[in-house]
Amino acid sequence: MSVALRAHHLLCVLTYVGRGYSEAFVANYDALARRIIAGEPIRLVAGPDDICAPLLAPTASAPAHCRQPSVVERDAAARHEVAALLGRALAVGDTFTLDADTLSRLRDGFRANEIRTACVDCQWSALCTRVADTGYRDVRIVTAPTAESPAT
Template sequence: MIHLRGHHLFCLLGYRGMGYSPEYVRNMTKIHQMLRNNPKTWIKIVNGPDHLCDKFPLTEEYHCENPNIYDRDAAILAKMNLEIGQVLKWEEIESRISTHIASSDIQVVCETCTWRSLGVCEEGIDEIHQGKGLREIH
């Protein structure tokens, strides 16, 4: 079972193999591809640092505990009608994204995210709407 916080549900959609450090990228790629290849993987929604935060580099400012990150998590979970502690399969998360999320939501709920300007999260949401699932990362 993979533990994920609210905003990382969107980060996985926009993930294109970039990250904060080589170790972070390896970890995120592993989790991303696991979900891509097995959408029946169980996910537990957690409050705060998750399995992606586990590999955040010690050389960077650790933002995983910042209040604005918790606010972003809460906003995304509310839009998707998800709760802390809930356990569901990744394919169910994709289904909720298709039902409850528009790509334009990124501009609002992820307004302060430094990765937002790349536009990859909107692409990821659009691809979920098209039934494509997560992209393969090379």
């Protein structure tokens, strides 16, 4: 099994502190965070992913923004910047484990504003900035398994 993530959610997992759109969203995200920490591979997808799932459910209270063109643009920006930071290509379908070194490099780049283009105009951006500025205190993904390179 793998955790399906769209590219801009690679940034979101860096600062996730247990807040979200609804209780169901947070419960789902917490479960995904535990899977990532346990070493389950991440599979890069286009469009709605495992994090989006509660927003797409028939009982979701607000219309999902997951398919909006602006979100697709966020994915493209995130994929490009994360690939440049890590020095390797990232394409839809790639799978990889978010190991401790990669997590640290991504958080350093996020905090230095090197991979934040996808965050422009995001409603969560201020929270994510505060989380990064406090050294990622209280994040739910605090450690990761051993290194494994993305499959290409």
